[in-house]
Every structure is written in structure tokens, then in C-alpha cells.
Amino acid sequence: AMPLPELTLIVAATSKMGIGLRGTLPWTGLKKEMAYFARVTKRAPSPGTTNTVIMGRKTWDSIPPRFRPLKERQNIVISRSLERSSPTESQTVGSLPEALNLLSQQSKAFESESKIGKAFIIGGAQIYDAALELKQARRILLTRILSDFECDTFFPVVLPESGEGIGWRRKGQEALYAWVGESVSEEVQEEAGTKYVFEMWERDD
Ligand code: NDP
Numbered sequence: 548a549m550p551l552p553e554l555t556l557i558v559a560a561t562s563k564m565g566i567g568l569r570g571t572l573p574w575t576g577l578k579k580e581m582a583y584f585a586r587v588t589k590r591a592p593s594p595g596t597t598n599t600v601i602m603g604r605k606t607w608d609s610i611p612p613r614f615r616p617l618k619e620r621q622n623i624v625i626s627r628s629l630e631r632s633s634p635t636e637s638q639t640v641g642s643l644p645e646a647l648n649l650l651s652q653q654s655k656a657f658e659s660e661s662k663i664g665k666a667f668i669i670g671g672a673q674i675y676d677a678a679l680e681l682k683q684a685r686r687i688l689l690t691r692i693l694s695d696f697e698c699d700t701f702f703p704v705v706l707p708e709s710g711e712g713i714g715w716r717r718k719g720q721e722a723l724y725a726w727v728g729e730s731v732s733e734e735v736q737e738e739a740g741t742k743y744v745f746e747m748w749e750r751d752d
Contacts (some may be wrong), residue, residue, distance in 0.1 A: 554683050559577070560690070570608070583745065598620050686748065
């Protein structure tokens with residue numbers, strides 16, 4: 548049987564785990580944070596591989612049309628209502644298991660020499676929630692926003708500043724560098740008056 552692809556959730560959240568407001572991000576102006584997201588999700592584990600980003604339909608809608616599909620990544624959108632699309636740069640599937648089947652089919656098609664890179668769950672809350680039920684969702688790349696913002700959408704798991712969550716543990720900066728493939732500052736970042744830090748969490752088991 549095909550091994551299930553490992554999934555990494557990537558999210559920016561406030562200390563109350565707020566991630567969204569009225570269909571968009573609660574904050575603006577975090578350009579370097581968005582650049583980090585782009586670099587990390589694009590960076591392939593080996594030459595000739597392409598990473599995949601999996602998102603909910605509302606998150607897809609929240610991306611300005613000129614920026615989607617997110618370039619240099621395979622985009623998969625999950626929707627119960629949108630029509631299934633034919634294989635193109637962005638594909639729509641009816642559920643998270645269907646998205647994972649698609650990835651398994653692709654690795655099978657490429658046989659042992661897999662061209663399938665890393666698979667990221669990029670939100671929103673509904674899709675994070677579905678992904679967190681799966682064992683193969685082992686890692687969370689969290690940008691912890693240190694300012695408070697009004698939010699109406701929340702990440703389903705609390706990752707406390709202590710570094711010990713229920714079933715989740717924060718890893719050191721070295722482990723983060725090694726996984727993302729670039730050196731990530733452990734200093735507090737500041738842009739547009741908002742402070743934040745880059746973290747990586749893994750399941751406890
Ligand atoms: P999602 O992006 O998770 O999309 C929800 C949609 O996905 C549903 O309406 C449905 O689409 C589809 N869907 C959800 N679950 C399933 C399922 N089990 N099977 C099939 N389809 C499913 O929406 P949220 O409202 O949770 O999150 C969006 C918010 O999050 C926005 O404010 C966005 O800006 C924010 N966000 C923040 C991020 C951050 O890092 N801070 C990252 C990503 C998003 P349909 O209705 O078409 O059937």
C-alpha cells in the first residue's frame with residue numbers, strides 16, 4: 548500500500564489562536580510573514596519535485612485572483628459545492644481524503660522516483676480541523692502573532708506560549724531550520740507595528 552503523505556499545517560495565529568475575520572486575514576501589512584509562507588511552501592525537498600498546498604474553498608476565495616493559483620505549487624481546493632475540475636494548476640476535490648488520494652495516485656504514477664514534494668494544509672479553520680483528525684498531520688508551522696486582533700475564525704488547537712499543548716510540543720529553532728530549509732530567526736519580528744515569532748510544533752507521540 549502507498550504510504551500516506553505526511554501533512555504539515557501552516558498558519559499564522561494570535562495568542563487566542565485567531566486566524567481570520569470576515570473572510571480575510573485579521574491583520575494587514577505582514578509582507579515578510581507572507582514572503583516566509585511563500586518561500587517555505589515553494590521550497591521543494593529535492594530538485595524536480597513540486598510541493599502541494601491544500602486549502603478550503605473560502606481560503607481560495609480569499610486569495611486575490613491575480614495571485615491564484617499560488618505559483619510554483621500544486622493547488623488543491625476542497626469544496627462540497629464547486630464542480631470537480633480537471634487536472635490543471637488548481638484542482639477541486641470534494642473532501643480532504645480525496646485530496647490525499649490524489650497525492651497518493653500521483654506518487655504511484657511517478658513510481659519510486661517520486662516527484663511529489665511536501666504537502667501543506669494552508670487553511671482555513673474547517674480544513675485545519677479535518678486535517679488534525681488525521682495521524683499523518685504531524686507538524687504545524689505557526690507564526691505566533693503577538694498583538695491581539697479581532698477575529699471570527701480560530702485555529703482548532705491551542706498552542707500555548709509555554710511550548711506544551713495538548714498532544715503537541717514546540718520544537719527548537721534548529722529543528723525548524725532543518726525542516727523548512729532556511730535559517731529562521733528566533734527573534735521577535737516586527738512589521739507594520741505587529742510583532743510575531745516563527746515556531747514549529749510536532750505531535751507528542
Ligand atoms: P475554509 O477555508 O476552511 O473553507 C471552508 C469551505 O471548505 C467550506 O465552505 C466548504 O466549501 C469546504 N469544506 C470544508 N470542510 C469540508 C469537507 N469536510 N468536505 C468538503 N468540503 C469542505 O473556511 P474557514 O471559514 O474555516 O476559513 C477561512 C478564514 O480563515 C478566512 O478568514 C481566511 O482569511 C482565514 N485564513 C487564515 C489563515 C492564517 O494563517 N491566518 C490561513 C487560511 C485562512 P463549499 O462551501 O464550497 O462547499
